[in-house]
Amino acid sequence: MISLINQERDIYFMQQALMLAKKAAFNHEVPVGAVLVLEDRMIGEGHNASITLNDPSAHAEMIALRRASNHLKNYRLINTTLYVTLEPCMMCAGALVHARIKRLVFGASDPKAGVVHSQGCLLDAKFLNHRIDYHGGVLAHDCGALLSEFFASKRS
Helix, strand or coil, X not given: CCCHHHHHHHHHHHHHHHHHHHHHHHCCCCCCEEEEEECCEEEEEEXXXXXXXXXXXXXXXXXXXXXXHHHHCCCCCCCXXXXXXXXXXXXXXXXXXXXXXXXXXXXXXXXXXXXXXXXXXXXXXXXXXXXXXXXXXXXXXXXXXXXXXXXXXXXX
């Protein structure tokens, strides 16, 4: 069970990630935002920028990890929590394991490419040498609505 304090913290940081997702949408990118937190301080943030940067790895999570690693001068991001508006894909989930993220909190599930619980349970795989605590569904409606609106506008 998550305490009320943790729920409030999770909502606060997910709101920060949602603001970043809106920046991605403004830039015509898939609206996903991410913030990486250490001891209640944001140490890295990002939003999708694959189109803008011509970089298939420029997902919100990857950018947040890179910025946090540069900030800490370490590729290991121990005792951190990543907040992301959409369930991570395989590339991002793998990077979270390699970075030694302690906790993942995501908003909307991704039925097409999410590997935390939608298309697989990658973070629970026995072959991994690091375990990440994860929790989905934080502000899921808001995160999902932003994605739905974005794709609806692309179709019209």
